[in-house]
Amino acid sequence: MSGGVDSAVAAARAAEAGHDVTGVHLALARNPQTYRSGARGCCTLEDARDARRAADVIGIPFYVWDMAEQFHESVVDDFVAEYAAGRTPNPCLRCNEKIKFEAVLDRAVALGFDAVVTGHHARLGADGLLRRSVDYGKDQSYVLAVLTAAQLSRAMFPLGDSTKALVRAEAASRGLAVADKPDSHDICFIADGDTRKFLADRLGSQPGDIVEATTGAVVGQHAGAYAYTVGQRRGLDLRISAPDRNPRYVLSITPSTNTVTVGPASALEVSTVVGTRPIWHSSDFSVECSVQLRAHGSVFPASVAFDGSSLVASLASPARGVATGQAMVCYQPSPDGDIVLGSATISETS
C-alpha cells in the first residue's frame, strides 16, 4: 500500500472478497531522513501515514516493510548502470520484477501468505493471462509484462475491470481519504524529477562529442552520453546545424567511445527489434501480434519469434525512437482486453 488511491481500493476489494488481507507499505528510501525531505515520490512519511490510515478504514492489519537495501541494489543501482551503458531503463518495471513480485512475494509466501495484491491497472483472470485494463489510458500491463507465469500465479490485480474514475469514486464512497490524492507520475526515487541531474550526481561529468551520423562530423558536445535517450530531440544544443536544415534526433549512444550519434528523423526508423531476457507465455513460438516498445507508447503490428533466449519482432511498419533497455511487450489483440503474450528487454534494433 503506497499511500495512494489504487492500492487502497485494491486492498479493500481483496478484503471484501473474503481474503485474509494484510496491508504492507514498502519503505524504499535508504536513508530514513529522506522520508522527511522527499516531499514527492513514493516513500515519504506522509505516504506511510496515508497507507496506514487507509488500512485502518478497511480494517486490516498494516505493517511497513523495509525494502530499502533490495530496492537500491535491484532498482536504483540498475537504473544508473543501465544509463551508463547507453540504455534507457524502466525502473517501475524493474521494481515489479525484483521488489513487489520477488522480494515482497517471497517474504510473504515464506510467512504463509498466498499472493501479493497490488493496485496496478491490469487484468489477471482465472486463466492466468495478463490483460490490459479496461481503462486503456491507465493500463499498466506494460510494466507487469516482465512477470513470469510463477509470479503471476501469486499476483492479484483487483482493479483491472475498473476505470480510474471509478476507483476514485469507490475510494470516496468507502471513506478513504486518499480518494483525490493526485497520481504519482515521477520516478519515486528522484524526488525533484530531474533525472539528468540525478544521473550526473552519480556518474559525474563525462564530456564527449555529438556526431552527425551521415557525415561523421562533430556537431556538438555533451557532458555525459548517459544523459541521452534514443529519439530525443530537445536539449541537444548543436553548434552546427544539419546540412538539410531538418531537426536532429539522437540515433544511438555509444558508451565505449562516449559519443552520441544524431541524425534525421528518418534514420530513427527501425523495423526489427531484438530483445533479451524474454518472458513467453504462448505455446506458439512464432506469432502475429502487436508490440509496444515503451510505456504508454503506441503499438505496432509485428511478427514475433521466440527462440528460448530472445524475442525478435519484425514490424509491419517502421517504429521511431526505439530505445534499448526499454521493454518490448507483445500483445494478442482481444475484445476483452489485449492479452500479454510475452516481453523482453530491447537489446538491438535495425
Added chain:
Amino acid sequence: MSYLDHAATTPMLPEALDAFVAAARAVGNASSLHAPGRQARRRVEESREQIADALTARPSEVIFTGGGTESDNLATKGIFWARRAADPRRNRVVASSVEHHAVLDAVTWLERHEGAAVTWLPVSRSGRVSAADFAEAVSGDDVAVATVMWANNEVGTLQPVPELAALAASAGVPFHTDAVQAVGQVPVDFAASGAAALTVSGHKIGGPIGVGALLLGREVECTPLLHGGGQERDVRSGTLDVPGIVALAVAVELSVKTQRETAERIGRLRDDLVARVHAAVPGAILNGDPTGRLPGNAHFSFPGCEGDALLLLLDAQGIACSTGSACSAGVAQPSHVLIAMGAGDAEARSSLRFTLGHTSTVSDVDALVAALPGAVERARRAGAVKSR
C-alpha cells in the same frame, strides 16, 4: 487476545478508571479561587500527598507533568540549563547508552542545539552500567547532570540506582533516573535512592496515558520547559489535569502497595514463559540480566528470524508483543539498547519482547507457546529468503 506488551502500556486499574471518571465529572480548575476550584485543588493536593507517600518523597517534590516523556525532558534539559546558568563550565551530560528515547533524544538535542558535551556510558552484555565507569564520568567539574534509568524498557535490566546516585551526590552532580518501568514492579523509594529527580508515568502502572510526574528534590534547580501559569512550583505550567492526576495517584498507590505480590506472581509467570519458550524454540536466546531484571520482562533473540516477521505472525494469531523499537515511519531500526549491549545488527533485529502485567494469566503464556514454534519456523524461512 493475549496481551504480552504491558511495557508499552498496561490496562488501567479499575480503581484508577473509576477515580478518573468521577473526577472528570466534576468541574473545576485547580487554580480558581471559588469553591469548585478549591475542590479541584484539594483533589490535586491529596493526590500529590498520596504519590509522595507511596514513593517516599515530600509532597512539594511531586511535579505533575504530561507523562514520562515530558518528565524526562524536563529533568535532563531543565537541570542542565539551570546548572549551566549557575556555572558555565558545567556543560556535560552523563547518560547511559540504553536510555529510553525520551532521555536519549533529549540529551542528543542538548548536544546538537546547546553545545552540550555528552558522556555516553557503556553497558555490559546484560545491559548494566558499571559503577566504576559512572564514578569516573561524574568526577570532572564540568558535569551538569547525570541520568541513568532505573529499569530498561526493552530488556528489563535493573541499574544499581542507589549506588550511582550516591556516587553522583559525592561528586556534587544532580542525578536523574527514569523509573517509568520500575514503579510497581520493583521497590522504588525516592528518598532512599538518593536521586535528585525521578520520572514516573501513569500508563505503565495502571493509570491513564498522558499524565506523569517528576519527583524533583526541593533543592534541585530546574529551568522550565513550558512557560505559563507556573502551576507546578514554577517549574511546569499548564492547567492541572485533575482527573488524570487523581487516577495517577490511585495507580501509584495501588501498584506500590501490591508491588511485592505482583512481582512474585508475574515473576513466576515470566519464569514459566522463559522456560517454555526455551523448550519450544531451541536456540532462543534470553537477553538482559538473568536475575536483575523486571519481573514482567522476557526479551529474546530468535536467530535467523526478523523480529518484525515474528510480530506480524503472532499478531495474526492474536498475540500482542513488541520488537521493542519503533520509529515514526514504522521501519524497525535495530535497537540501540541491544547494540549497546554488544549485539550485532542481525541479532538485534531478531529480537522480540514479551512483557507481563497485572492482567496476565497462564493462558497468555499458553497461547504464546502454542503459536511461537510455527511462527519462528515461518519467520526463519522468510529470513532465509531475505539473505539469499
